[in-house]
Amino acid sequence: MPINVNRIKKMKMKLKIATLFLIYIFSISYVNCQAKIIKTQTPPRPAGQKDVLQLRCEPIPTVRIAFIGLGMRGPGAVERMTHIPGVEIVALCDVLQKNTISANKILAKRGFPAAQEFYGDTTVWRKVTALPNVDLIYVATDWKHHAQIGVQAMKDGKHVAIEVPAAMNLKEIWDLINTSEKTRKHCMQLENCVYDFFELTTLNMVQQGLLGEIIHGEGAYIHGLQPYWDAYWNNWRMDYNRTHRGDVYPTHGLGPVCQAMNIHRGDRLQYLVAVDTKAIGNPEFIKKKTGKEVTGFRNGDHTMTMIATEKQKSILIEHNVTSPRPYSRMYQLTGTKGFANKYPVEGYALEQEMVGNDIAPNHENLTAHKFVPDSIRTRLMKKYRHPIAKDIEDLAKQVGGHGGMDFIMDYRLIYCLQKGLPLDMDVYDLAEWCCIIPLSEISLDNNSSPVQIPDFTRGLWNKLPKLEFAK
Amino acid sequence: MDNNFSSPELPPPVRAVGQRHVLGLTSDPLPKVRIAIIGLGIRGTRALKRLPYIDNAYVTAVCDISYDNIKRSVRFLKSQQLTDTKVLQGADAWKKTCELPDIDLVYICTDWKSHTPIAVYAMQCGKHVCIEVPAASTVDECWQLVNAAECSRRHCMMLENCCYDVFELAVMNMVRQGLLGEIIHLDGAYIHDLRGRLFGSQHVDNIHWQLEYFVEHTGNPYPTHGVGPLCQLLDIHRKDQLSHLVSMSSSQVGLTGYAMQKYGSNSAEALKPYLLGDMNTTIIRTQKGKTITLQHDICNPRPYERTFSISGTQGFARKYPIPAIAIEPSAHRALTPSKTRKLIENYAHPYVLQWAEEAHKLCGNRARDYIMDARLIHCLHLGLPLDQDVYDAVEWSCLTELTEISVLSGSLPVAIPDFTRGDWNKFHGS
Numbered sequence: 001m002p003i004n005v006n007r008i009k010k011m012k013m014k015l016k017i018a019t020l021f022l023i024y025i026f027s028i029s030y031v032n033c034q035a036k037i038i039k040t041q042t043p044p045r046p047a048g049q050k051d052v053l054q055l056r057c058e059p060i061p062t063v064r065i066a067f068i069g070l071g072m073r074g075p076g077a078v079e080r081m082t083h084i085p086g087v088e089i090v091a092l093c094d095v096l097q098k099n100t101i102s103a104n105k106i107l108a109k110r111g112f113p114a115a116q117e118f119y120g121d122t123t124v125w126r127k128v129t130a131l132p133n134v135d136l137i138y139v140a141t142d143w144k145h146h147a148q149i150g151v152q153a154m155k156d157g158k159h160v161a162i163e164v165p166a167a168m169n170l171k172e173i174w175d176l177i178n179t180s181e182k183t184r185k186h187c188m189q190l191e192n193c194v195y196d197f198f199e200l201t202t203l204n205m206v207q208q209g210l211l212g213e214i215i216h217g218e219g220a221y222i223h224g225l226q227p228y229w230d231a232y233w234n235n236w237r238m239d240y241n242r243t244h245r246g247d248v249y250p251t252h253g254l255g256p257v258c259q260a261m262n263i264h265r266g267d268r269l270q271y272l273v274a275v276d277t278k279a280i281g282n283p284e285f286i287k288k289k290t291g292k293e294v295t296g297f298r299n300g301d302h303t304m305t306m307i308a309t310e311k312q313k314s315i316l317i318e319h320n321v322t323s324p325r326p327y328s329r330m331y332q333l334t335g336t337k338g339f340a341n342k343y344p345v346e347g348y349a350l351e352q353e354m355v356g357n358d359i360a361p362n363h364e365n366l367t368a369h370k371f372v373p374d375s376i377r378t379r380l381m382k383k384y385r386h387p388i389a390k391d392i393e394d395l396a397k398q399v400g401g402h403g404g405m406d407f408i409m410d411y412r413l414i415y416c417l418q419k420g421l422p423l424d425m426d427v428y429d430l431a432e433w434c435c436i437i438p439l440s441e442i443s444l445d446n447n448s449s450p451v452q453i454p455d456f457t458r459g460l461w462n463k464l465p466k467l468e469f470a471k
Numbered sequence: 472m473d474n475n476f477s478s479p480e481l482p483p484p485v486r487a488v489g490q491r492h493v494l495g496l497t498s499d500p501l502p503k504v505r506i507a508i509i510g511l512g513i514r515g516t517r518a519l520k521r522l523p524y525i526d527n528a529y530v531t532a533v534c535d536i537s538y539d540n541i542k543r544s545v546r547f548l549k550s551q552q553l554t555d556t557k558v559l560q561g562a563d564a565w566k567k568t569c570e571l572p573d574i575d576l577v578y579i580c581t582d583w584k585s586h587t588p589i590a591v592y593a594m595q596c597g598k599h600v601c602i603e604v605p606a607a608s609t610v611d612e613c614w615q616l617v618n619a620a621e622c623s624r625r626h627c628m629m630l631e632n633c634c635y636d637v638f639e640l641a642v643m644n645m646v647r648q649g650l651l652g653e654i655i656h657l658d659g660a661y662i663h664d665l666r667g668r669l670f671g672s673q674h675v676d677n678i679h680w681q682l683e684y685f686v687e688h689t690g691n692p693y694p695t696h697g698v699g700p701l702c703q704l705l706d707i708h709r710k711d712q713l714s715h716l717v718s719m720s721s722s723q724v725g726l727t728g729y730a731m732q733k734y735g736s737n738s739a740e741a742l743k744p745y746l747l748g749d750m751n752t753t754i755i756r757t758q759k760g761k762t763i764t765l766q767h768d769i770c771n772p773r774p775y776e777r778t779f780s781i782s783g784t785q786g787f788a789r790k791y792p793i794p795a796i797a798i799e800p801s802a803h804r805a806l807t808p809s810k811t812r813k814l815i816e817n818y819a820h821p822y823v824l825q826w827a828e829e830a831h832k833l834c835g836n837r838a839r840d841y842i843m844d845a846r847l848i849h850c851l852h853l854g855l856p857l858d859q860d861v862y863d864a865v866e867w868s869c870l871t872e873l874t875e876i877s878v879l880s881g882s883l884p885v886a887i888p889d890f891t892r893g894d895w896n897k898f899h900g901s
Binding site: 301314316323327349450 | 652653655656664715717719720721722724725728748749750752754755756759760761762764768771772773774775782783784785786787789792793795797798799802803804805881882883884
């Protein structure tokens with residue numbers, strides 16, 4: 001009698017499933033009995049309101065810009081915009097008059113007409129969003145005012161670009177989404193790190209399949225801010241860390257990884273879990289400066305957040321603004337065919353078959369067990385330079401702004417507005433990247449319990465097949 | 472203690488009346504350390520070639536289940552004129568080996584699943600044991616090791632060689648001398664593209680047990696290389712204790728993808744339902760509010776790395792991809808490679824000064840294995856406590872099961888047992 005191999009296989013399978021189930025049941029007794037995934041609310045989309053995926057608006061041949069917030073990042077943005085054709089700068093707004101004056105000096109130096117100045121208090125920005133002769137409000141205030149100004153700007157009929165992080169809690173995030181959907185205005189977060197050269201080049205490689213399927217990504221904001229703490233208006237940034245726990249600045253790390261993973265364009269963030277260290281560095285810093293003992297400082301020195309996606313990819317995001325260590329945004333992608341890592345040295349490792357003869361004539365000598373040699377990396381980066389960087393790379397490096405990425409960001413924003421194209425980053429990107437702030441805090445305050453990440457597209461994350469920058 | 476994690480873990484098995492902890496355990500000095508190696512595959516063979524060259528170490532017995540492995544080892548022993556060594560072969564030979572009267576130390580290099588049963592039996596037979604990594608695969612096995620060691624008062628050390636690499640030891644020295652300040656966050660990993668080996672024809676033995684293990688398990692099955700050196704830097708169960716972890720795995724695509732490419736979509740290798748997610752990331756928090764991230768990936772095209780990144784209040788050190796050290800007041804920039812090398816030399820650990828030359832001569836880039844063995848034999852010879860005790864072995868090994876539990880439950884936090892049963896803050900030696 002022949003042995004029925006299939007039946008044996010099936011029995012083996014059943015046994016395995018039973019074993020796994022037992023392991024699972026057994027495991028439950030180990031984990032925190034109170035711990036379970038924490039659900040979040042998704043407010044229903046109001047009737048008649050539509051999504052803003054791939055939102056296109058009327059072309060604006062000359063984009064009239066008003067800047068709100070001219071402290072640390074605003075003046076650089078004003079300067080950069082003067083290098084982009086088809087831009088008028090009509091208003092400059094800050095709490096402090098000295099900041100509007102010096103911004104106008106930048107315009108004068110660049111041969112631009114003076115812009116109208118608004119200053120005096122923290123409500124004067126309302127006059128700016130209400131101006132009739134403005135197309136785009138560029139928000140670079142402290143974190144707490146970002147979303148509020150963004151919402152009002154759209155209500156006043158303006159497109160809005162908001163510095164990172166654009167929103168600090170779920171209410172602000174939903175307000176921005178609903179306002180953008182209702183008003184049909186663009187709401188873009190000014191996440192410059194997605195435009196850095198290594199990130200753009202790597203994104204292009206990913207989109208062309210060079211790294212295979214991306215299964216894991218990492219990003220971070222690791223930057224000792226000791227030299228800058230004094231420069232924040234009213235000490236707002238340190239105060240935020242003092243009163244909040246969690247990754248309060250996740251977008252630089254998360255943005256480029258989400259783009260490589262096509263988040264809300266075929267995949268979506270599903271849940272996160274966060275762990276932090278105790279707080280030592282920042283309280284020490286304050287004590288050294290003020291002589292006062294600091295108690296109850298909320299944010300830990302080092303915060304890690306793991307995110308699972310619908311398609312079972314994993315992401316690790318870290319935040320540390322106090323430890324003495326070299327700057328790092330990590331930026332790392334693990335794929336089934338290759339690997340990219342930015343810090344501390346830019347490197348790629350690729351399966352032999354992925355490297356063509358045009359890149360390495362002796363590619364059979366290559367192995368993914370090592371980073372490719374410098375010469376091959378240079379050739380790879382040239383071949384896969386992202387189309388949106390190609391034409392303006394030289395100008396970007398000349399104008400500068402974190403090495404040029406800020407300029408590419410502004411250039412793309414203006415270019416798309418002028419042509420009436422969808423922007424590179426939409427309000428859902430903003431929401432996904434910013435929601436880590438409140439959700440990591442919830443996880444931490446619940447002993448690192450997993451927290452569900454809302455689907456900010458409300459069911460449409462699979463509508464677009466992949467991320468595409470408009471041409 | 473600033474954290475309020477209150478997960479009700481399974482109550483640890485109660486310590487029997489009269490049973491005491493083995494923190495700082497010493498035993499009588501051994502003029503000659505007589506060793507039986509059980510398991511003569513890849514690592515056991517390497518050990519066999521090393522141990523005879525270490526002062527006061529004598530390989531008096533070797534044992535394996537496979538005739539081929541025995542044959543190869545006998546050939547080596549003959550070539551070295553080590554003809555007195557007892558040779559035991561067969562499925563139950565490990566038991567007889569443990570029972571041999573003229574053995575002090577059983578050196579276990581078998582497959583993962585047999586580590587604990589052999590070690591427990593060897594200790595019950597009155598032998599010291601050292602066990603390849605991971606020493607145990609489940610929390611239950613961890614408790615078996617702890618109880619066996621506490622009852623028998625025998626040493627039970629895991630052979631975590633990565634604690635003995637030159638860079639790791641130098642950083643240990645720096646940390647002990649305060650150069651990096653208080654250590655608050657660390658990263659470790661085992662990222663090693665093993666697909667060629669797992670599916671290769673060279674190491675036939677591996678195909679059976681390691682791939683089978685990956686069909687049955689996910690999480691981080693191989694945590695000790697990454698976490699071992701980091702726990703030492705944090706003085707785990709000396710001044711601090713692992714509290715809880717959360718763990719997440721990506722989907723499994725690497726093993727299947729490779730098998731499909733190499734053997735075809737319908738091959739047995741490609742059809743195996745591997746459970747092991749490609750990339751596992753685990754975050755551990757300690758009682759004193761320090762954190763460790765730990766990663767595992769053996770099936771994607773990546774350069775080898777164990778990360779080994781140390782963040783302190785006064786400085787930073789990282790081994791991969793290039794050794795880098797940064798020290799206050801200019802820690803925002805890493806030292807140049809030449810200054811880094813110099814610093815590592817200046818902080819060379821005593822073990823390195825004592826054994827590195829010999830180690831490099833005999834083992835090349837596996838010098839750490841030699842230093843580990845030399846130190847182990849040195850301590851047994853002089854009757855000193857070992858560098859790694861049974862609590863280290865189980866704290867590092869228990870992560871295999873605990874990470875799997877967290878992954879299968881959707882990254883729920885999982886409490887890490889206190890294997891010292893309340894004694895972790897009593898013994899401050901390191």
